[in-house]
Amino acid sequence: MEKKLQNWFTAKKESNRTSSILKNVSQKYHIDANQIFPKYFKDQLITFQLSTTEKIGAINLSNGEKVDQLLLDLSTDYGDGIKLLKEDDLLYVYFGEPFKKFKRPYYIIIDNYMVFANNASTIQSFLNNYKNNRLFINKESYANSVNQLQILPVLVSLLTLIIPLTYFLKIYTYHTLNTSHRKKG
Structure with a gap:
C-alpha cells in the first residue's frame, strides 16, 4: 500500500509536501513517524459522514497501547482519553485522500482502533455511546442493512x-x- 500511495502522491505532485511533513515531525519531535502508522496499522480503515455532517474516521491498529505511547509527543491531551494531533495532515500522509479532511484531528485509541474527528465533541459523543454500549451493531436498522447487503x-x-x-x-x-x-x- 505504501508504494502505491507514494506513486499517487508523485502523480498529484504532492510527494515533496508529504516528505516535508514527515521531515518536520522528525526534526521537531525527534520521532520517526514511519515507525508508528505503517508499522502498527493493521488492515482496516474507514471514513464517513454523520447525519450532523461531521466527518469521523477510524483505523485498525495491531497495538493500540503502543501507538498511544508513540503519539504522546505528537499530541495534546484534551481530556477523558481524547487527544489532539499537533501536526497537520499526518493521517493524509499515511492514508491518502480520504483522510485529507482530517487536517489536525482529535482522536482516541480504544480497543486497537484509532477513532478521529475534527471536533472533540464528536469524539466525546462516540466515547459516550461506546461506554454505554449504544453501538450501530445493536440497532435493528443495522441488522436490516446487513441482511440487505447479502x-x-x-x-x-x-x-x-x-x-x-x-x-x-x-x-x-x-x-x-x-x-x-x-x-x-
Whole structure:
C-alpha cells in the first residue's frame, strides 16, 4: 500500500509536501513517524459522514497501547482519553485522500482502533455511546442493512450481465437501423 500511495502522491505532485511533513515531525519531535502508522496499522480503515455532517474516521491498529505511547509527543491531551494531533495532515500522509479532511484531528485509541474527528465533541459523543454500549451493531436498522447487503453480490452479478447486454443491443440496433437505412436510400 505504501508504494502505491507514494506513486499517487508523485502523480498529484504532492510527494515533496508529504516528505516535508514527515521531515518536520522528525526534526521537531525527534520521532520517526514511519515507525508508528505503517508499522502498527493493521488492515482496516474507514471514513464517513454523520447525519450532523461531521466527518469521523477510524483505523485498525495491531497495538493500540503502543501507538498511544508513540503519539504522546505528537499530541495534546484534551481530556477523558481524547487527544489532539499537533501536526497537520499526518493521517493524509499515511492514508491518502480520504483522510485529507482530517487536517489536525482529535482522536482516541480504544480497543486497537484509532477513532478521529475534527471536533472533540464528536469524539466525546462516540466515547459516550461506546461506554454505554449504544453501538450501530445493536440497532435493528443495522441488522436490516446487513441482511440487505447479502443480496448485493447477486445484484452485482446480474448487472454485470445486463449492462454489457444492453450496450450490445444498442450497438446492434444502431448498426441494423443504419444498414437497413442505407439499403433503402
